[in-house]
Amino acid sequence: MTVVELARRLRDGELSPIEAVTAAFDRIQALDEALNAFISVREEEALQEAEAAARAPKRGPLWGVPLAVKDVLDVAGSVTTAGSRILAGNVAGQDSEAVARLRRAGAIVVGKTNTHEFAYGPTTTSAHYGRACNPWALDRVCGGSSGGSGAAVAAGLVPATLGTDTAGSIRIPSAFCGVTGLRPSTGLVPTRGMVPLSWSVDTIGPMATTADDCALLLDLLAARKSRPEPGDVISVGVVERLFDGAIEPGVAAAARTAVEALGEAGVRTTSIVLPHLDRAPVVQQALQFPEATSIHLEWLRTRLGDYGADVRGRLLAGLFVPATAYVTALRARGVIAAGFRVVAEPFDCLVAPTLPSVAPEFGRSDPLEENLFRQGLLRCTAPWSLVGWPVVSVPCGFANGLPVGLSLIGRRFHDADALRVAALFQRVTDWHLRQPPPAQEESAARIDGP
Amino acid sequence: MTIDELRAQARLRGIDASDEDLEGVREFLSVFLPAVEELAQLLPPDASGPEPLE
Numbered sequence: 430m431t432v433v434e435l436a437r438r439l440r441d442g443e444l445s446p447i448e449a450v451t452a453a454f455d456r457i458q459a460l461d462e463a464l465n466a467f468i469s470v471r472e473e474e475a476l477q478e479a480e481a482a483a484r485a486p487k488r489g490p491l492w493g494v495p496l497a498v499k500d501v502l503d504v505a506g507s508v509t510t511a512g513s514r515i516l517a518g519n520v521a522g523q524d525s526e527a528v529a530r531l532r533r534a535g536a537i538v539v540g541k542t543n544t545h546e547f548a549y550g551p552t553t554t555s556a557h558y559g560r561a562c563n564p565w566a567l568d569r570v571c572g573g574s575s576g577g578s579g580a581a582v583a584a585g586l587v588p589a590t591l592g593t594d595t596a597g598s599i600r601i602p603s604a605f606c607g608v609t610g611l612r613p614s615t616g617l618v619p620t621r622g623m624v625p626l627s628w629s630v631d632t633i634g635p636m637a638t639t640a641d642d643c644a645l646l647l648d649l650l651a652a653r654k655s656r657p658e659p660g661d662v663i664s665v666g667v668v669e670r671l672f673d674g675a676i677e678p679g680v681a682a683a684a685r686t687a688v689e690a691l692g693e694a695g696v697r698t699t700s701i702v703l704p705h706l707d708r709a710p711v712v713q714q715a716l717q718f719p720e721a722t723s724i725h726l727e728w729l730r731t732r733l734g735d736y737g738a739d740v741r742g743r744l745l746a747g748l749f750v751p752a753t754a755y756v757t758a759l760r761a762r763g764v765i766a767a768g769f770r771v772v773a774e775p776f777d778c779l780v781a782p783t784l785p786s787v788a789p790e791f792g793r794s795d796p797l798e799e800n801l802f803r804q805g806l807l808r809c810t811a812p813w814s815l816v817g818w819p820v821v822s823v824p825c826g827f828a829n830g831l832p833v834g835l836s837l838i839g840r841r842f843h844d845a846d847a848l849r850v851a852a853l854f855q856r857v858t859d860w861h862l863r864q865p866p867p868a869q870e871e872s873a874a875r876i877d878g879p
Numbered sequence: 880m881t882i883d884e885l886r887a888q889a890r891l892r893g894i895d896a897s898d899e900d901l902e903g904v905r906e907f908l909s910v911f912l913p914a915v916e917e918l919a920q921l922l923p924p925d926a927s928g929p930e931p932l933e
Contacts, residue, residue: 711914715911733895733896741900745889745896745904749880751912753919754912757918760926763927764923
């Protein structure tokens, strides 16, 4: 069920907060042993909060809606592990600002979702809390770093989650798991109370079933209004470069069919070329690596052996990126952002495949293969992170039986434009309503009864 | 940079990394740093830094 629909049913008295929260825990109990989408649950607290909500006279737009948040976001009284051994006992004193805003709107946090260690990797294969599995194929990764958040929505454990996105961490699991995810404009949603990865690029955003759900949640999360441009969607720019090259043919075909669907809905589609697009991932990494290492410097001295090998390697690499490289990246970011803006200006938004592949199987052990996989993802996701632009990833089809994502990319602080195009796409397609087998089976079992 | 040089630099920062980890770092830097250097050569002289928020 969507957030919009669940909130309406709660408001109209068709369902109580206790019933909504209990249903979420029933599904978590039934499915999460296989998925491992959650690092911790707040069953006792959430049920108490649901009982209190039922008695409360004031009812916000998310009154009684159960949500989950990535375990890098503080929830008062709960442990924020960031998927790490280092923070295993880190009990939060207060809510992160994003969580506080959703709770003030009436949402009930049922648990903390699995993440790649310190949000620093694309697979959510934690050495400390176990790997989160893709609901569409349990032998495949669900993406990351907000992998548990993607899996939880895809399997219907909760109607929405919060993720974080630095270089793709909301969009990657959204595409791999077949859900809708929004990386907001950098700076739009406050990051206080989040375990940071890279200060200048970190964002917090919603993952849900529909773009309308994401728009509702963004309205509550945002520190400022994005700039809505009312009216019909007129035109989108197609980032041709990302439909070609190192992309799986089935993924490219699904993304092209999605662009055609927009065209059939009356949207003018125009091929565009963005200057320096291929260099954006290097620039983004030249910023992210030293920023991340700076955050972790003291733990690298005292807790080095407590990191998983992949994250430890990335953090150590950041130690050797010189200050001159960081300055070069800052200068290049300005040049790239200016070039992108000139090309994107005439369009409601841009469109590109979210990722070049479907979710891979677990067990990639060869470092070269792993690096090529990461670089392939970054080619599609890092350019928009670098310039701080909002991206909505929507399900747009399947390749080899696995979900494919399409990115709608707005200009900075034009999140509403990207969401509007995403909502239009979801009015003319139904990919976002497809459910993976475990969710289907559980739904059927609940309808049929014991 | 050699593994010995990387190890020495890491120790200056108070970090005692293994040779295995440093080998991975060395491989990464051997590709990454030339790419950044190439980028620096391409930037116009008046490229001054990040743009202010729109």
